Amino acid sequence: METKVKPTPLTRPGGRSAKVRASVHLAVEELLNEKPADSLTLPMIATRAGVHPTTVYRRWGSLGELLADVAESTFSGDIVTPDTGSLRSDLEKWVSDVATDLNDPDVVKLMRATIGSSGDAGCSACVADRHTQLEAMIERERARGKDAPDVDRAADALLGPLYYRATFTDRKIETVWARGLVGDLLG
Numbered sequence: 001m002e003t004k005v006k007p008t009p010l011t012r013p014g015g016r017s018a019k020v021r022a023s024v025h026l027a028v029e030e031l032l033n034e035k036p037a038d039s040l041t042l043p044m045i046a047t048r049a050g051v052h053p054t055t056v057y058r059r060w061g062s063l064g065e066l067l068a069d070v071a072e073s074t075f076s077g078d079i080v081t082p083d084t085g086s087l088r089s090d091l092e093k094w095v096s097d098v099a100t101d102l103n104d105p106d107v108v109k110l111m112r113a114t115i116g117s118s119g120d121a122g123c124s125a126c127v128a129d130r131h132t133q134l135e136a137m138i139e140r141e142r143a144r145g146k147d148a149p150d151v152d153r154a155a156d157a158l159l160g161p162l163y164y165r166a167t168f169t170d171r172k173i174e175t176v177w178a179r180g181l182v183g184d185l186l187g
Contacts, residue, residue, distance in 0.1 A: 021069075023049040024056060028070045033106065037113030042066065064118035071114040071125040074107070081133040087141040087148055091182040094137065095158055098130060099178040102166035111167060127163065131155055149185060157185040 027048035031040055042063055046053040060066035079101060082093040101107055114122035134154055141148040149157075158181050165173050 020049070020051055020055060020059070023051065024059075024066070025070050025073060028066065029106065029110070032109045032113055037109065037116060040113070064114075064122065067110070067114040068118040068121045068125040071110055071118075071122065072128065074110060075126055076129045079130075079133065081136050083137075083140065087137060087146070088182060088186055090137045090140075091154075091158070091185070092179045094133065095162065095178040095182055096175045098159075098162055099173040099175055102162055103173050108166055111163075115167065127155075127159060130159055134158065154185060157181060 024045060027045045028040070031045060031048055040063060042056045042060070043053040045063075045066070046056040049056070056066065060069060079094070079097045082090045084090050084093065102111075111126050114126055116122070118125065131151070135151045138148045138151055138154060148154075161181055162173060162178060165171055
């Protein structure tokens, strides 16, 4: 008896769902550059993205959830975790990269909008990847048999001042200042 093998269905890379997500994310970024964050609505974003508002409501549910998704996408994978062989050098390179990212006005607009409308989920979306990178550098230093600060202490010492300055002040984050935070942490 001959067994028929069902062909494996071909999957489309991306597909409609990925296109909708990309167009909605782009619409959010464009609108944040044109309007105050508190004036954004899901129907406005859907119109800009060229999709039906129901599609946006079904996928994200609220403006806060959408902004958190955009922030998570924006802040994930955009900075490479350095591996120089030294925790100090890794952290100095890393905080310099984070500072450069946080000096981008578009990044700051998105961050402020996300935190303002998404609460805890928005805060997490803005720093989760950074926290993971910090944890990787610290764990790598411990694997080398060297002392390293606690991840939470390092996050408070490095991410706290960086994100505070970016979110709550109009002061530019100078690379020298950011690298100095590493010196304060490691002594």
